[in-house]
Amino acid sequence: MKIRVVSSKEEVESLSPNEQIIHLAFRPSNTDILTLITRCPELKALHIPTSYKKTISNSNIMLLEMQGIELIEGDVWGHRKDITEYSEVSQRIYDLIDEYKANGLSEDEIIAKMTREEMHMGSDLLKFIIKNRK
Structure with missing residues (x-):
């Protein structure tokens, strides 16, 4: 899974309409979010810092x-x-999720375990990945 990292308002206009997950590294205004939705009709998730x-x-x-x-x-x-406009979720994350599921762990247990193991991923993103895992 690739996450398109957008660090400025100016980059929004240059986004591909095929983007599915976007991380905003700037504080978006109402207009920025509306522009994102219009520009990227296949958008599934908007990833933003807590603040x-x-x-x-x-x-x-x-x-x-x-x-x-x-x-x-x-x-x-x-x-x-x-180096690159995208941050990519490594195959290791998917392998661990599959392993934990095979061992009978629930979604919440998988998220808690992977968060403790310091995967450098927030629980919201892990939950999204697990839910959308095919």
Whole structure:
């Protein structure tokens, strides 16, 4: 799974319409979120830092819900934008999820275990990955 990292408002206009998960490294305005939804019709999730999530208006949260777009809280650790625009979830994460499921762990137990193991992923993103795992 690739997460497109967007670090400025100016980058929103250059996004591919095929983007499915976007991490915003800037505090989005109502207009920025509306532009994102319009520009990226296949968007499944918007990943933003905790401090920014607190400033998202209720109307934007409702709009995202109506569009079927999940608002995920968290950061992208260790990503270098100068190397690539995308942060990628490693195969190791998927392998661990599959292993834990095979051992009978519940979704909540998997999230708690992987968070304790310091996977450098927030629980919201882990929950999204588990839910959308095919």
